[in-house]
Amino acid sequence: MASAIRVAPTKAARAMSLLRTVQYTHPPSCPCHGNPSHHHHHKPSNSLLSHAKRNLQRNYATPVDLSRQKEYAFEMAASSIRFGPGVTKEVGMDFKNMGAKRVCVVTDSTVKHLNAMKQVQEGLDQEGIDYIVYDGVRVEPKDTSIKEAIAFAKPYQPDAFLAVGGGSVIDTAKLMNLYTCYPNADFLDFVNAPLGKGLPIDKPLLPLIAVPTTAGTGSETTGSAIFDLASARAKTGVAHRVLKPTLGICDPLNTRTMPSAVHASSGLDVLCHSLESWTAIPYNERMPRPQNPINRPAYQGANPISDIFSLQALRSTVKYLPRAVRDPDDHEAQSEMLLAATLAGVGFGNAGVHLCHGNQLSSPT
Template structure:
């Protein structure tokens, strides 16, 4: 990997490189390999290892300040989604130094301005198999003032290049493999069941005004379905056997495939509802890392029961890919069949029994609904519109899974 990285940086004419990572990963082989290669080849660089896992507006701004001062002409992000997203934001605001932070943040929290400035090359090297952030034009963070997750979404901030090296996945603990795999699962399911691109509104006349997320479409569908087939075949193997290079390689690719799918189609309710779940959690501590994938997947049985009435054939098709026998299932059963299939999948991987296992109760539902409402960027992509009462019912149904 390091040889390719060096050649790519040299081909880009990079003279001063910003290497972004987090403090834990800075001590591990993926980053050490890159550092050794940069030193050996006399490429000028600076390391920023202050990436926060689950970034905030504050941690983004700290990285942005570093990038502005460094005057870099190329960026390398080595890490999970948090590192890649932080690096995208740093590149954007260093390239647009007079912009206010909220200028590019998604509406209704920010102004959601289109990105018109040229950015520097960014090479993303994912070390987890979940976010697919090396393929997307999205950077997610916690906006601490409002206690909600939001982000920046623009095709302009997509990495120039992603180096997907399966050897980087061998250091991942099993619980990280599981939780990141659930992120891939939901990326694929949500993008495949999102409202179709030709039903989404508004439809801006100028392409630069188009949102990064277009709704389900024939090209994203191919990536989503393929990613789902890989998850069905390899996720359990990748979790159960850390030495299974075939399974871990396949999940690393599935993450990128699903990223290409949802990076164009978008996600919807599982992700929209996950943001307040992970933002408001009080007592739960993930077994081995911050549980974004877990917060996404726990609502999936309820969500797809709710959305199935709009496109039941797609819900049945995905249930079959995940192992369900749908020969006698009717379209009216689609939501329940997919929900039961997901529950069995999660049960087999010892997933916590719903939101109650994360410390939530019915008393928290109003706060969870309130945290979901600003996530219009994704919730409007759900194939079925949802009221506050609908969201309350979905959270309630997700308190217990089994």
């Protein structure tokens, strides 16, 4: 009897097998994917599955295992983005157009001395908008510094937030916004499970405008806010679409003060975001399929639209990051890297990331 002929799997098949193995046996430690209510590792409770199976058994001769049904649709969500040199000065008009009267401006002790903050304050003053400045954001914020920021914002009772700085500043502002809108919530209520309770956010938040001063995290486009939970010695966060800034003002003039080392480290963020989201498992290979569209996660897997953003960000990073690091006066490269960071944010903010993203490759921004 002739022995069976083994057909070697293709490279694509091997890659898909590896990603599936990682997804279901070693879920990513990225805190963006830590909330079971909002990511693709969530499995319906046993009681819900049992109820669904009973219903299916009454209607179909062959019961269907809901937990094994693949996704068939995807959604795209992103903040509105305004990009261009000098657009920071328009922020006062934006808040006036929104009807905001009391703005909480969030920054850090370094950025508060930069031209970006000067432009912001002049814009708010010109429109007669009352504001207060919180400049106590910590690099790589911990839960303790986040709580201090929240305690600062609550008594002021702002009707809008403005974040001016890197990813730490923008993420802190997102959480200030969240807990100002939920003043009686416990801090761990919305923190990703299992470290927090992972409760759903069931109402809109206040307007938040983000003005990034680094080209890396893409936080101006995403619905996640990351911090260190000191008691658990772990990095976690809150992930929900309502955390996305209302508007991201991406002004290339604001990244010209970045040192070369920060260009390099933040550029690695862009590289990882774009590469991982572009190579993520496709949305229609994800399981389980949500039974209600409201439960469709923010991080759904690669799709034809996210691929466009991720691939363009990847190409730009390969082309412009070395130039931005080598020459501090290469303003074209700096501008293109800011755009790449924003594009990558839209890409991974919808497709998600995988494998190495649990590692911190960038220095604090």
